[in-house]
Amino acid sequence: MTHPKVLFVQPVLPQYRIPVFSGLAERGLDVTVWSDHSPKGSLKHVDPRGLFSAEHRPERRIGPFLSQSALLEAAKSATFDVAVFPWNVRYLELAPALLAARRRNMPVLLWGHARAKRKNDAFRRVRLRLGQLGAGCVTYDEKAKLELVQEGMDAGRIFVAQNAIDQSEVKAARDYWDASPLELARLHAEMGFSHRKVVLFVSRLERDKRVDMLLGAFSLVLKRVPDARLAVVGDGSERGQLELLTEELGIAHAVTFVGPVYDERQLAPWFLGARALAYPTNIGLTLLHSFSYGVPVITSDNPLEHNPEFVALRPGENGLVYRSGDASDFAEKIVACLTDSALRAKLSENARATVEAEGGFNLETMLDGMERALRFALAQRPRAL
Helix, strand or coil, X not given: CCCCEEEEEECCCCHXXXXXXXXXXXXXXXXXXXXXXXXXXXXXXXXXXXXXXXXXXXXXXXXXXXXXXXXXXXXXXXXXXXXXXXXXXXXXXXXXXXXXXXXXXXXXXXXXXXXXXXXXXXXXXXXXXXXXXXXXXXXXXHHHHHHHHHCCCCHHHEEECCCCCCHHXXXXXXXXXXXXXXXXXXXXXXXXCCCCEEEEEECCCCHHHCHHHHHHHHHHHHHHCCCEEEEEEECCCCHHHXXXXXXXXXCHHHEEEEECCCCHHHHXXXXXXXXXXXXXXXXXXXXXXXXXXXXXEEEECCHHHCCHHXXXXXXXXXXXXXXXXXXXXXXXXXXXXXXXXXXXXXXXXXXXXXXXXXXXXXXXXXXXXXXXXXXXHHCXXXXXX
């Protein structure tokens, strides 16, 4: 049986996308990914594990724009039945590639953010026009789809594949530590977690994460919850300055800079010992990672400061939000999670349900949405006479 050939052109092939493309391959699609193998910020290329193929296509930056000749190459290729392009108006070749594909009756889906973090009407209009040139669009959440419909796009051509992480490694790590309670207790004692109220941060230590605000808020938390502790997991260009800031704030005794932890089984004890994950701004997949362990998330209330995964947070149900830019309110929300056991239990239960329930923010739901879009696009191909 011949499987439909699907090409994804991506900026990079990071680890968290491997299960997505592998899952689509397992559903009977012949998947190929073209991407630049060079790192993009904190995102690094990962070689696939056999279920799909990946090829290097270099990408260039030209001032504020990006150049990816693979878009035109894909539009002119007779090898693939459908292509998926990044929905990014900064690609100089995107519009010409979409027009070339239309002339050849090759269906192309656009996949990505349907809205920008910063309001820019010109970019919005261009993004909308590009979306109308494709066979369809794939967004990350229902709210983005609704906004596109309100702006005039056909709802039948818009699909939602909400971002998710593969839960299998998290589940395996949880199961391991559930079966080893004495080892976990010993490890928590070594980490200084025993009889402590622990707040966790997990991500790159870069300026856009505003970890400096978290430290300022945590200094206020300690005045009300002296046995609170903050664990900072990750590394980055800001680490040295942040360590100095803890000294200046007089909170170094209560803050542990763990460094990067990539192995899920080694990372799990940090989540399993935490009462909350505090993430000042620009949160993304870490939100779903935290929910997978039943750890509520506390972050800014401004959606424009975050990535698409923010829509999974329901304030007061599976996490809390603080007034953007207000360290005092951030501290209040952290204190609430540390001291109100009933609140924390409710948030924790709902956090797990958010990623585990059928139709929730999990890999199967994401694959369902993407497969629907691809099957729709494949149906647009003209049939041979």
